[in-house]
Amino acid sequence: MEAYEVNKKVGIKGLIKSKNYMVMFIANFISRFGDSVDGIAYGWMVYMLTGSKLLLGTLFAVNAIPNILLGPFAGVFADRLDKKKLITLSYLGRGIMVSLTALLYFVGILRPWHLFIITIFNSTFETLMMPAMTSLMPLIVDEESYLSANSFSTSAFKFAELIGTAMAGAIIALIGISGAIFVDAATFFIAALIMLMLKVKYEKSQEEKLSVKSYISELKVGFKFVKDNKLIRLIIILFAIVNFGLSPVNVMLPIFAKDILQGGPEVLSIIGIAFSLGTILGGIIIGQIGQKFKITNLIIVGFFLFGIDYALLFLPGTVIHANLVSIALTIFIFFTLGFLIPMVSSPISAYMMSKTDKQVLGRVSSFMGMISCCAIPLGSALTGVITEYLSASSIFLIMGIMISLVALSLNYSKTFKKA
Numbered sequence: 001m002e003a004y005e006v007n008k009k010v011g012i013k014g015l016i017k018s019k020n021y022m023v024m025f026i027a028n029f030i031s032r033f034g035d036s037v038d039g040i041a042y043g044w045m046v047y048m049l050t051g052s053k054l055l056l057g058t059l060f061a062v063n064a065i066p067n068i069l070l071g072p073f074a075g076v077f078a079d080r081l082d083k084k085k086l087i088t089l090s091y092l093g094r095g096i097m098v099s100l101t102a103l104l105y106f107v108g109i110l111r112p113w114h115l116f117i118i119t120i121f122n123s124t125f126e127t128l129m130m131p132a133m134t135s136l137m138p139l140i141v142d143e144e145s146y147l148s149a150n151s152f153s154t155s156a157f158k159f160a161e162l163i164g165t166a167m168a169g170a171i172i173a174l175i176g177i178s179g180a181i182f183v184d185a186a187t188f189f190i191a192a193l194i195m196l197m198l199k200v201k202y203e204k205s206q207e208e209k210l211s212v213k214s215y216i217s218e219l220k221v222g223f224k225f226v227k228d229n230k231l232i233r234l235i236i237i238l239f240a241i242v243n244f245g246l247s248p249v250n251v252m253l254p255i256f257a258k259d260i261l262q263g264g265p266e267v268l269s270i271i272g273i274a275f276s277l278g279t280i281l282g283g284i285i286i287g288q289i290g291q292k293f294k295i296t297n298l299i300i301v302g303f304f305l306f307g308i309d310y311a312l313l314f315l316p317g318t319v320i321h322a323n324l325v326s327i328a329l330t331i332f333i334f335f336t337l338g339f340l341i342p343m344v345s346s347p348i349s350a351y352m353m354s355k356t357d358k359q360v361l362g363r364v365s366s367f368m369g370m371i372s373c374c375a376i377p378l379g380s381a382l383t384g385v386i387t388e389y390l391s392a393s394s395i396f397l398i399m400g401i402m403i404s405l406v407a408l409s410l411n412y413s414k415t416f417k418k419a
Contacts, residue, residue: 012152012288020140021149023198024087024133025156027191031091032157034187036164038098041172041180045105048177050112059119064373066124071131071370076218078131078362087136088195090129095188097122102181127369134349134365138358139200146350147295148287154342155283162276222363225356234416235352236368238299240375241406242344245310245399247379252392260317260393261327274331278338286342295347295354296416302343303407309336311400318393 015021046059077086097118104110141149171180226232257267290298312333316326356364383395390398410416 012148012284014145015141015148015152015287018141018145020198020200023194024136024140025153027087027091027194028133028153029156029160030187030194031191032160033164034184036161037168037171037180038184040165040168041177041184042101044172045177045181046115049105049110059115062116062119063123064377066120066127067130067373068370070124070127071366071373072219072222072363073366074128075131075222075363075366076215077128078135078366079222079360080218081132083132083136083139084195084198084200086132087129088192090125090132091188091192091195093125094122094129095185095192097125098181098185098188102178102185105181106178127366130369131362131366134353135358135362136200138353138361140198143354144291146353147290147346150346150349151283151287151290151342153283154346155280155287158276158279158283158338162273162280219363222360222367225360226364226367229355231355231416232352232364234413235348235355236364236371238303238348238406238410239345239368240371241403242348243372244375244379245307245403247376248383248392248395248399252383252387252395255387256313256330256392256396260391261330262317262323263327267327270331271334274335275338278335279341280338282339283342283346285339286346290343290347295351296410298343298347299351300407300410302340302347303410304404306337306340306344307400307402307404307407309333309340309400310403311397313396313400314393316393318391 015025101110101115101118104114137146137149168180171183175183226236253271254268257263257271261267286298313330316330316333320326320329352364352368353361386395
């Protein structure tokens, strides 16, 4: 008997009828809302506490360390322990860490060294949770729904972030910075309670207890699976390329908005909203009709269009000098980039799920997360170096061409096309 709920309808309507999927979806949606509120409140808190932009950047860098160092180890837990308990405990752990941050700030004894320790613990809980969520997905939806589930989740979570970001200012004004952070903590506790409603059947091998010896053995099995599976390695590389390609946007966008578009924070805000709206719309559409297309074709076409659209950022301010026209074109390009994100990332995630043995899915997804996470600082560091020699527009053009060439190479990959 299959562990997931079989839905005759594929798409959003079918997913809504899946009780287990909706339980996990609602828990994630609520926590994403809290994260987006915290994202504004936390950054403001750190700057108010220290006045240091460097410290804020360092904390974001430290946040990635557990994923890079502990990702593969977390994957073993995701494959062999109770996924529901692992996710629930991770939510509780994150809620406790965020509550501690808010409490220390409220009573006036929060210090920078506290932030580093709490960030490490908080990020560790998140690292434990993510592969568990990925390996849980095949147990609650059928394979035909993988693409819809990933796309719908991408769209909805971006919507939650948009709402949270929009409400963050009002929440901070109403109950203060510590109150806003407490709101984030509350969302984690609520998400943990919701996860208790999940009902999942596990195969016997996934319920076996782990010893140190068996843990090391399981870790080796995961590495071997990735090493021996050329297709899985290719998928992991594709995900890393997406993050690497987008990293210049995170670094250069403020410079691009100020120096090339001659705009201010309001232009950055509109661009961000356009990107979010595009992601929401793209997730809904791909989630609803994406299964009608061959998944490899979706990935290739999505990658190619993403690269072309990215390269078009070379035009504003360089080829097109009219300020308002440049801003309008940039907004449209970012809306389209957002739309194409689910067309690239959701099929890749669904493809990885369908081509990976369920017994090692947690480990494979954790390897993917680790490598993708490494790609972001690598791309950001490289961008920081080449900005001394190239303009933001030129960097966007180069990255766009690189991504398009990757898409064309996929079209000639026998391993990828035959899968």
